[in-house]
Amino acid sequence: MISETKTLVIGALGQVGSELVEQLRLKHGNDQIIASDIREPEHDFAPFEVLNVMDAEAVKTVVEKHNIKVVYNLAALLSATAEQNPAFAWELNMAGHFNVLNLAKDGIIDTIFWPSSIAVFGPTTPQNQTPQDCIMDPNTVYGISKLAGERWNQYYFEKYDVDVRSLRYPGLVGYKALPGGGTTDYAVDIFHKALKDGNYTSFLSENTELPMIYSGDAIRATIEIMEAPKDAIKVRSSYNLAGMSFTPAQLANAIQQHLPDFSINYEPDFRQPIADSWPSSIDDAYARKDWNWKPAYDTEGLVKLMLDNLRELVV
Numbered sequence: 001m002i003s004e005t006k007t008l009v010i011g012a013l014g015q016v017g018s019e020l021v022e023q024l025r026l027k028h029g030n031d032q033i034i035a036s037d038i039r040e041p042e043h044d045f046a047p048f049e050v051l052n053v054m055d056a057e058a059v060k061t062v063v064e065k066h067n068i069k070v071v072y073n074l075a076a077l078l079s080a081t082a083e084q085n086p087a088f089a090w091e092l093n094m095a096g097h098f099n100v101l102n103l104a105k106d107g108i109i110d111t112i113f114w115p116s117s118i119a120v121f122g123p124t125t126p127q128n129q130t131p132q133d134c135i136m137d138p139n140t141v142y143g144i145s146k147l148a149g150e151r152w153n154q155y156y157f158e159k160y161d162v163d164v165r166s167l168r169y170p171g172l173v174g175y176k177a178l179p180g181g182g183t184t185d186y187a188v189d190i191f192h193k194a195l196k197d198g199n200y201t202s203f204l205s206e207n208t209e210l211p212m213i214y215s216g217d218a219i220r221a222t223i224e225i226m227e228a229p230k231d232a233i234k235v236r237s238s239y240n241l242a243g244m245s246f247t248p249a250q251l252a253n254a255i256q257q258h259l260p261d262f263s264i265n266y267e268p269d270f271r272q273p274i275a276d277s278w279p280s281s282i283d284d285a286y287a288r289k290d291w292n293w294k295p296a297y298d299t300e301g302l303v304k305l306m307l308d309n310l311r312e313l314v315v
């Protein structure tokens with residue numbers, strides 16, 4: 001039972017981590033959830049440990065110090081940043097994953113959450129309603145590292161009975177934390193710029209459709225898959241997960257329903273080919289069937305929620 005054991009969140013200051021720690025602490029109590037990241041937090045986030053996931057000994061020390069049984073390992077370079085530094089991205093994304101997988105293999109921890117991504121798909125993957133199992137030919141460093149990580153999940157589960165659980169996150173859109181270095185970041189930036197400046201220059205072209213999800217839904221999916229009974233988790237590589245899909249033009253249009261003067265223009269950059277290699281929409285039937293996944297937010301609901309919550313924050 002997760003509530004009786006201590007949990008470590010690695011990468012707790014990132015987009016997923018900050019919201020996940022908040023939700024886990026609400027559920028299980030502050031003391032049960034140890035947050036960690038490579039840098040010190042700027043606000044009180046205790047209990048907190050500065051931790052480099054690439055340092056296997058340091059990870060083990062923190063795990064043993066707090067009697068951790070569950071680890072969420074969220075430390076990674078995202079797609080756009082990884083393309084700027086491929087060798088480091090590969091090292092961070094893989095070495096960190098092994099350090100945590102090996103703690104479970106050695107019986108020191110019980111359960112791992114590790115996020116995968118829609119980036120595991122590639123140019124010859126079926127683009128619409130991309131199924132769980134299909135051609136996967138990622139052509140980004142980030143995608144390659146996530147696909148390799150998925151295969152190691154499956155391997156550690158089959159060979160060593162490691163209880164590792166994973167989701168292929170679509171682009172995360174939320175108001176609580178800013179994204180860092182992804183190709184889907186535009187879908188968060190656009191709200192900040194819409195409220196602040198009344199216009200936005202999109203780095204993706206107007207008809208680039210990508211799978212997205214409200215971050216609160218993604219966090220709920222994460223907690224739900226981790227709370228599901230072990231034998232309900234049939235997919236041990238990583239589950240497809242869907243929320244909604246939209247293009248920059250469709251998102252801008254939905255924002256204009258609330259802010260009629262908002263305008264958008266398009267200046268695609270190096271992130272355009274990354275987006276072009278990813279699916280437009282995702283079939284998450286396995287997640288729905290195995291552990292009852294159901295998203296709560298569609299595009300209209302998301303836009304209203306984002307504007308309502310950011311209105312006071314963005315000036």
Ligand code: SER
Pocket residue numbers: 078079080116117118119142169170171172181182183184185
């Ligand atoms: N949001 C991520 C990115 O754009 C995809 O997992 O890199």
